[in-house]
Amino acid sequence: xxxxxxxNVLGGALAPCSTDPVTGFFRDGHCxxxxxxxxxxxxxxxxxDEFLAYSKYFGNDLSTPRPEFGFAGLKAGDHxxxxxxxxxxxxxEGCAPQxxxxxxxxxxxxxxxxxxxxxxxx
Numbered sequence: 001x002x003x004x005x006x007x008n009v010l011g012g013a014l015a016p017c018s019t020d021p022v023t024g025f026f027r028d029g030h031c032x033x034x035x036x037x038x039x040x041x042x043x044x045x046x047x048x049d050e051f052l053a054y055s056k057y058f059g060n061d062l063s064t065p066r067p068e069f070g071f072a073g074l075k076a077g078d079h080x081x082x083x084x085x086x087x088x089x090x091x092x093e094g095c096a097p098q099x100x101x102x103x104x105x106x107x108x109x110x111x112x113x114x115x116x117x118x119x120x121x122x
Contacts, residue, residue: 001034007106009117015102017044018079021072031081031105039083040111044103046122047078051097054090079103084111091116098122 003026006014019029025041026032033042045051052063052074062080065073074080079100088111090096099120108117 001036003032003034004105004107006030006032008102009104009106009109009114010101011106012102014105015044015100017081017100017103021074021078021080023079023081025081031103031108033105033107040085040107041081042084042105042108043082043087043112043117044100045080045082045087045097045120046100047074047076047080048095048097049076050095051090052076054093054095055086058086058089060086084108088112088116091120096120 008014014030016029017023017031022029024030024032025037031042031044033040055062062074087096099117101121
């Protein structure tokens with residue numbers, strides 16, 4: 001898998017999103033992506049209880065631990081590389097989490113307008 005260039009939505013170098021918990025499609029702490037990343041895990045978001053409940057309701061339970069996959073579950077305040085489509089969906093529903101723009105990959109812009117990301121910028 002050839003990784004896309006590590007550029008953020010602001011045009012600079014992609015900053016780390018989180019190493020505790022370790023996030024990203026490549027589990028490298030960054031919201032890096034490639035052609036194989038069908039979910040576009042490119043938006044570095046700060047989890048909230050509201051967003052975690054919203055995501056669980058729509059079938060993506062990010063809060064329940066899954067030790068068989070080495071996943072401790074997320075809690076409010078954790079930073080995580082979200083799928084761009086799920087972020088846009090939450091934005092449209094009024095419950096999107098905050099976003100770290102310097103750690104959000106430019107490929108997120110293929111799905112999410114920059115204005116929507118900026119509305120939720122840290």
